Each structure stands twice: as structure tokens, then as C-alpha cells.
Amino acid sequence: MNEIVWIAIWSISFFIAKAEIKCQFEDDGGMMFHMCNATGVSDNILRRGLVSDKRKTFHIILNQCNIVSIEQEAFYRLPALAILDLAENKIESLPIGVFDRITSLSRLNLSYNLLTELPLGIFNHNTDLSVLDLEGNRLHTLKPGLFDSLWRLYQLDLSHNLFTGKEIVPELFERKRDISILTLSGNDMTEANFLSIMNNLNYLFLDGCSLKVVPKLATAANMKQLRQLSLASNEIKSIDDATTFSKLIDVMKLNLSRNQIVFIHKDAFKNLRYLEEIDLRYNKLTTLPVDMFQNIPKLYELRLSYNLLTDIPLNAFFGTELKRLSFDNNNITHLHENFLMKIEDAGLMLRIMHFGNNPWQCACLRELLREVKEMEVLYDNDSYDGEHPVCVTTKDFYCRRDAAAHEQFIRMYNENIRVR
Ligand SMILES: *[C@@H]1O[C@H](CO)[C@@H](O)[C@H](O)[C@H]1NC(C)=O
Ligand SMILES: *[C@@H]1O[C@H](CO)[C@@H](O)[C@H](O)[C@H]1NC(C)=O
Ligand SMILES: *[C@@H]1O[C@H](CO)[C@@H](O)[C@H](O)[C@H]1NC(C)=O
Ligand SMILES: *[C@@H]1O[C@H](CO)[C@@H](O)[C@H](O)[C@H]1NC(C)=O
Ligand SMILES: *[C@@H]1O[C@H](CO)[C@@H](O)[C@H](O)[C@H]1NC(C)=O
Numbered sequence: 001m002n003e004i005v006w007i008a009i010w011s012i013s014f015f016i017a018k019a020e021i022k023c024q025f026e027d028d029g030g031m032m033f034h035m036c037n038a039t040g041v042s043d044n045i046l047r048r049g050l051v052s053d054k055r056k057t058f059h060i061i062l063n064q065c066n067i068v069s070i071e072q073e074a075f076y077r078l079p080a081l082a083i084l085d086l087a088e089n090k091i092e093s094l095p096i097g098v099f100d101r102i103t104s105l106s107r108l109n110l111s112y113n114l115l116t117e118l119p120l121g122i123f124n125h126n127t128d129l130s131v132l133d134l135e136g137n138r139l140h141t142l143k144p145g146l147f148d149s150l151w152r153l154y155q156l157d158l159s160h161n162l163f164t165g166k167e168i169v170p171e172l173f174e175r176k177r178d179i180s181i182l183t184l185s186g187n188d189m190t191e192a193n194f195l196s197i198m199n200n201l202n203y204l205f206l207d208g209c210s211l212k213v214v215p216k217l218a219t220a221a222n223m224k225q226l227r228q229l230s231l232a233s234n235e236i237k238s239i240d241d242a243t244t245f246s247k248l249i250d251v252m253k254l255n256l257s258r259n260q261i262v263f264i265h266k267d268a269f270k271n272l273r274y275l276e277e278i279d280l281r282y283n284k285l286t287t288l289p290v291d292m293f294q295n296i297p298k299l300y301e302l303r304l305s306y307n308l309l310t311d312i313p314l315n316a317f318f319g320t321e322l323k324r325l326s327f328d329n330n331n332i333t334h335l336h337e338n339f340l341m342k343i344e345d346a347g348l349m350l351r352i353m354h355f356g357n358n359p360w361q362c363a364c365l366r367e368l369l370r371e372v373k374e375m376e377v378l379y380d381n382d383s384y385d386g387e388h389p390v391c392v393t394t395k396d397f398y399c400r401r402d403a404a405a406h407e408q409f410i411r412m413y414n415e416n417i418r419v420r
Contacts, residue, residue: 021050021065031058031080038065043090048073058104059083067091075102085109087133092116100125111135111157118142124149131155135183138162144171155181159205165192173197184209185230192217201226207255208233214244221247230255232279242267250274257281257303266292274298281326282306288316295319305329305354310406314339318346326354328380333409334364334399340371354380359413360391364399389417 021044023036034051038044044066051060052073058080067089075081081102091113099105105126115137123129123146130152140162147153156179165188173179178200184192189209195201195217202225204218211234218229226248236259244265245251251272257279266289269275275296281303290313293299299320304312309330317325332355336342343350353372356379360368372379383390392412400409 020044021046021062021067023051028059030056032056033059034061036060036062036065040066042066043068046070046074048076051075051078053077055079057081061085062089063109064088070094070098072097075099078102080104082128083107086113087111089113094119094122096121099123102126103128105129106152107131109133110137113137115139118146120145123147127151129153133157134161136160140164141167142172144169144174147172148175150176154179157183158187159183159207160186163187163189165189165194165209168192168194170194170197189215196220196222198222199225203228205230206234207231210234211236214239219245219247223247224249226251227274228253228255231259232256233258235259236261238263239268240265242270244268245272246270248272252298253277253279255279256283259283261285264292269293269296272296277301277303279303280307284308286310286331288313290316293317293320293322297321300324302326311335312339314342315346317343317348320348322348323350324352325350326352326380327358328354329357331406331410332358333361333406333413334401335368337367337399337401338371339368340375340377344375350375350377352378356380356383356390359410359418361399361405361409362391362393363397364401365391367399392416 020039021036022039023034026033026035032054034057036051046062046067048071051057052075057078060081063085067086068091070091072095075098078101082104084102084105087109092115096119099122103125106128108129111133112135117139120143127149129150132153135157138161153176170193173194174197177197179198180200181203182201183205185205185207187209189206190211192215199222201223204226206218207230211231213236214231224247227250229248229251232255236256238261240263242265245254245268252274253276261280261283262285269278269292276298277300285304285307286309288309293302293316297319299322301324302322304327306329309327310332312327312332312335314336340350355368392409
């Protein structure tokens with residue numbers, strides 16, 4: 001009796017352990033594309049035979065296949081393999097030599113696995129690798145030399161790991177100073193200094209890196225080729241120094257959203273001749289110095305939503321090419337009379353303007369709505385459906401532009417609309 005029960009259980013567990021991955025092969029002009037999916041929910045070991053030993057395979061997707069480990073020979077004899085996607089598995093470690101036979105590899109995605117380290121030499125034969133994605137693992141350090149053989153590497157994603165800036169040593173990039181796109185978001189980069197040796201960074205992402213100030217490493221002279229700098233979701237309170245960004249002479253896009261910025265030096269963006277977009281949403285700005293954005297010749301899009309602004313100065317965008325402006329969710333009760341017309345008179349042609357969810361005086365909002373319609377400016381029209389209260393008014397229905405009006409209407413709005 002006991003024996004029979006034991007056999008039954010044994011055969012069930014055998015069945016579970018045999019869970020599989022199924023691959024679909026597609027011919028793409030003589031080259032093979034493999035799309036693989038797990039057929040069950042249990043863990044898989046990637047062995048030689050599933051995707052290996054195929055002369056014409058150039059692209060393999062093994063995304064979400066419950067892979068926990070990979071045999072050293074799993075990618076044998078794949079001379080044409082260029083793209084390998086191993087993202088969203090449960091790979092904890094990689095055996096030395098596992099990528100040695102795929103010398104044509106140009107893109108490798110290992111994101112969202114459980115890797116805690118990468119053995120030195122793991123990429124020694126992948127000299128064509130240009131894009132490496134290691135996002136969302138548990139890496140806390142990388143050994144100098146790891147990237148030395150990756151002559152073509154230009155895009156590296158290290159975001160959302162357990163790195164700390166002070167543990168990454170510059171020697172790691174000694175032979176890879178020319179990486180173009182580097183993503184470090186979601187790691188503590190407060191004491192980082194390893195970027196000082198980079199000389200060709202074009203895109204740098206430092207979102208959610210626990211930064212309390214704009215870091216010098218992202219704005220130093222060796223960053224002069226930077227086109228995009230993202231510092232969103234940090235703890236930056238103030239940008240006091242007029243020269244903070246002054247060395248980023250080629251920068252086109254700056255993202256400072258989701259910080260706690262209360263102050264920006266009025267000259268902080270001056271002389272950024274290629275700057276097109278600034279994202280300042282979700283900060284604590286209360287005033288805009290009238291000349292902060294003036295004469296940024298290429299400025300095209302400015303996002304100021306979710307701040308505490310009470311005014312948008314009339315001449316704030318003089319000398320720019322502003323087309324898109326958002327200042328919804330601020331503390332604005334009114335704008336200057338004929339705001340849009342005066343802006344156009346100054347040579348600007350706004351295309352899109354978002355201004356909803358401010359404590360508008362109804363009379364002032366009505367003037368603005370008339371202007372946006374007349375001038376065919378697209379706006380956040382979804383709040384004006386006649387069903388949601390959008391503004392407050394006293395008995396006297398005219399747009400008051402005196403200082404005392406602010407306080408009064410903000411209070412009315414907070415009591416009657418914002419609380420809902
Ligand atoms: C694998 O899953 C993807 C997305 O879930 C689906 O598009 C594809 O058809 C599946 N392939 C196979 C071979 O089942
Ligand atoms: C890697 O895979 C993840 C998850 O599927 C995806 O979001 C990411 O864009 C991929 N990375 C690259 C560089 O293609
Ligand atoms: C700025 O970064 C935030 C957070 O990563 C993102 O949601 C937003 O789209 C970015 N802004 C721009 C203009 O790219
Ligand atoms: C701005 O709005 C907030 C509510 O979002 C309010 O608490 C605050 O008093 C207002 N500040 C000013 C200066 O009007
Ligand atoms: C809002 O504007 C869009 C784009 O101009 C338009 O297609 C849509 O009908 C408008 N919606 C309302 C409620 O007016």
C-alpha cells in the first residue's frame with residue numbers, strides 16, 4: 001500500500017520537473033527568428049538543444065520563460081545570433097563561457113532577472129555587443145575589466161540594481177570611455193565619481209538616484225556632448241548656482257521633474273543654445289523669474305505642471321521657440337489680459353497649452369478659453385465638460401488682477417473645489 005502511494009507522488013513530481021519551453025521558429029528572409037514561451041509555471045533550466053546548434057538563427061526571445069539557470073552549452077553553435085532576449089526570468093548566475101560561442105551577438109537583454117554578480121570574462125568573446133541591458137537585477141558591484149572586450153558597446157543599462165555610486169570604480173570604464181547611453185536610475189548615486197573618465201556620453205539617466213543636489217559628475221566639462229540629462233525623481237531642493245548646467249553646451253533635453261525644487265537661479269538655463277525641452281513638473285516652484293527662460297533660442301516645450309506658481313509672467317518666453325506649455329495644477333487665479341495675443345505679438349506661436357486644475361477665477365478663465373479657441377491653441381479641454389466645477393467667482397463677474405484677489409480666490413477654490 002505504502003509503496004503505491006510513493007510511486008504516485010514520485011511520478012507527479014517527475015512531471016512537474018519536466019516543465020518545458022516551447023519555441024516557434026520563423027523564417028525571416030533566410031534568417032531564423034525564435035520566439036520561445038514557457039508552457040507551464042514551474043522553473044526551467046535552459047539546456048543545449050532547445051535553441052542551440054542552428055546555423056541561421058539570428059534572434060532569440062526567451063522572455064518570461066521561468067529560466068532559473070543556463071547550461072554552459074545552451075548557446076552552442078549559433079554563429080549568426082545577433083539578438084538574445086533573456087529578460088524577465090529568474091536567472092541567478094551565469095556560467096563562465098556561456099556566451100563564448102555567440103560571437104556575432106550585438107544586443108543582449110538580461111533585465112529583470114536575479115543576477116547578483118557577473119563573472120569576469122563572461123563577455124570576453126562578444127566583441128560585437130553594442131547594447132547590454134542589466135536593468136532590474138541584484139547587482140551591487142561590477143569588476144573592472146568586465147566590459148574591456150566590448151569594443152562596440154554604446155548603450156548600457158544598469159538601472160534598478162543595488163549599486164551605490166561609491167562602489168563603482170572608474171576603472172570599470174577605463175577601456176569604455178565612449179559609451180553613449182548610460183542608465184543608472186534607481187541606484188544610490190550620491191557619492192559617485194566614476195563618470196569623470198567618460199568622454200562621449202550623449203544620454204545620461206539618473207532618475208531616482210537619491211540625489212539631493214544636481215551632481216557635479218553629470219554637469220562637468222567631460223559631459224559637454226550630453227544631449228539628454230534626466231534627474232527626475234530625486235530630492236533636489238534648489239539650483240542655486242547660475243553655472244550649474246553651463247558646461248552642457250549641447251544639451252537638448254533636461255528632466256528635473258518629481259524633485260522638491262523651490263528655487264532655480266534665473267540664469268541656470270542661460271546659454272544652452274540647443275535646449276529644447278525642460279520638464280519641471282511636480283516640484284515646489286512658487287515664482288518664475290521673468291527672465292529665467294528668455295532667450296533660450298530653441299526652447300520648444302516647457303512643463304511646469306504640479307507646482308505652486310501663482311503667475312506666468314507675460315514676457316517669460318521672449319526669445320524662445322516655445323510651442324508647448326503646461327502649467328496645469330498650480331496656484332494660478334488669472335493671467336495677464338489678452339495673454340495669448342500678447343505672446344503672439346512677441347513672435348511666439350503656442351500650439352498646445354495645458355492650464356486646467358488651477359484656482360481660476362471664472363471671469364479670467366472665460367477670457368482665456370475664448371483666446372485659446374480663437375487662436376486654435378490645443379488645450380486640456382477634458383475638464384470643461386460642464387460636469388466638473390473648474391473655477392470660482394464672486395457676485396461681480398469680472399477678472400480681478402489685484403494681489404489680494406489671489407488669496408481670496410485660492411481660498412474659495414480650496415474650500416469649494418479642491419477638497420472634493
Ligand atoms: C508567446 O507569448 C507571446 C506573448 O505573450 C505571444 O505573442 C506568442 O504568440 C507566444 N508564442 C508561442 C510560441 O506560444
Ligand atoms: C529588455 O527587456 C525589457 C523587458 O522585456 C524591455 O522593457 C527593455 O526595453 C529591453 N531592453 C532593450 C535594450 O531592448
Ligand atoms: C521625465 O522623467 C519622468 C520620470 O522618469 C518621465 O515620466 C517623464 O516623461 C520625463 N519627461 C520627459 C519630457 O521626457
Ligand atoms: C497654493 O496651493 C496650495 C494647495 O495646493 C495651498 O495650500 C497654498 O496656500 C497655495 N499657496 C499660495 C502662495 O497661494
Ligand atoms: C478636445 O480637443 C480635442 C483636440 O482638439 C478634440 O478632438 C475634442 O473633441 C475636444 N473635446 C472636447 C470635450 O471638446
